[in-house]
Amino acid sequence: MDLKHIRNFSIIAHIDHGKSTLADRMLEITNTIETRKMRDQVLDSMELERERGITIKMQPVRMEYKLGNENYTLNLIDTPGHIDFSYEVSRALKAVEGSILLVDSTQGVQAQTLTTLAMAREGGLKIIPVLSKIDSPLSRVEDVKEEVIKLLECDPNEILLVSGRTGEGVAELLAEVVKRVPPPTETYLDGNNFRALVFDFKYSNHKGVIVYVRVLDGEVKKNDSLLFGISEEKFVALEVGTFSPAETPRDSLKSGEIGYIVTGIKKPGIASVGDTVTFLKHPLPPLPGYMKPIPV
Numbered sequence: 001m002d003l004k005h006i007r008n009f010s011i012i013a014h015i016d017h018g019k020s021t022l023a024d025r026m027l028e029i030t031n032t033i034e035t036r037k038m039r040d041q042v043l044d045s046m047e048l049e050r051e052r053g054i055t056i057k058m059q060p061v062r063m064e065y066k067l068g069n070e071n072y073t074l075n076l077i078d079t080p081g082h083i084d085f086s087y088e089v090s091r092a093l094k095a096v097e098g099s100i101l102l103v104d105s106t107q108g109v110q111a112q113t114l115t116t117l118a119m120a121r122e123g124g125l126k127i128i129p130v131l132s133k134i135d136s137p138l139s140r141v142e143d144v145k146e147e148v149i150k151l152l153e154c155d156p157n158e159i160l161l162v163s164g165r166t167g168e169g170v171a172e173l174l175a176e177v178v179k180r181v182p183p184p185t186e187t188y189l190d191g192n193n194f195r196a197l198v199f200d201f202k203y204s205n206h207k208g209v210i211v212y213v214r215v216l217d218g219e220v221k222k223n224d225s226l227l228f229g230i231s232e233e234k235f236v237a238l239e240v241g242t243f244s245p246a247e248t249p250r251d252s253l254k255s256g257e258i259g260y261i262v263t264g265i266k267k268p269g270i271a272s273v274g275d276t277v278t279f280l281k282h283p284l285p286p287l288p289g290y291m292k293p294i295p296v
Contacts, residue, residue, distance in 0.1 A: 198272070
């Protein structure tokens with residue numbers, strides 16, 4: 001897959017503005033999950049999230065999507081909705097080129113969304129404004145459109161309307177993601193280099209730390225010897241893969257792609273959001289903007 005056929009994006013939304021339901025419809029339309037296997041809020045991994053209908057953290061997902069005669073890879077990652085995680089949000093936004101600004105048409109723009117939106121705009125991301133829940137009898141599409149036009153100083157025609165519940169407008173939104181979000185670019189074109197940004201991670205008793213990465217340069221394969229740029233810990237990639245939405249092993253992860261690396265590291269405090277993974281033999285400098293995470 002060449003870079004021009006990849007789109008990396010996130011969804012910026014306030015709690016309960018319909019992010020998970022919209023993601024579910026995207027998974028259906030792109031056949032990432034067969035309809036018979038669909039359950040509500042597929043990407044919400046914790047029981048608590050599904051029970052309460054809130055997203056604490058949405059699982060990243062890779063969708064294969066055809067537009068016209070071209071095949072595209074769409075990578076959706078989450079930005080934590082809570083502002084206590086502003087640093088984590090900033091790293092997640094560094095991993096993508098565009099963001100859907102999802103605004104509930106029954107509630108309008110919420111203050112908490114503005115901070116994340118400001119970060120996304122500062123980072124030069126392409127913003128796609130979308131109004132959700134347009135099927136609701138309480139929907140105030142025209143009023144909320146006016147709020148979004150003022151906020152973004154955008155053309156009314158740029159605002160898309162969707163219903164995650166009925167699926168209305170979601171196919172059009174996917175097409176607009178391909179058209180409006182720029183493809184990724186690469187800094188180092190020399191084949192010996194590899195560099196990826198850690199935007200999240202999790203711990204598995206069986207596999208150790210699994211880092212979620214956006215590959216910025218080069219390519220990584222299973223058994224490559226790697227290094228964390230900040231913590232300077234060495235490790236070997238025991239597995240690399242993508243999210244479909246379950247972790248799916250692949251031969252390699254290339255520039256522009258989003259996926260995971262199994263590190264096998266079992267001691268705490270080594271992996272952190274914002275760190276850089278690079279080759280042990282030819283290390284590239286860590287990416288700028290790293291901050292020591294503050295426990296919340």
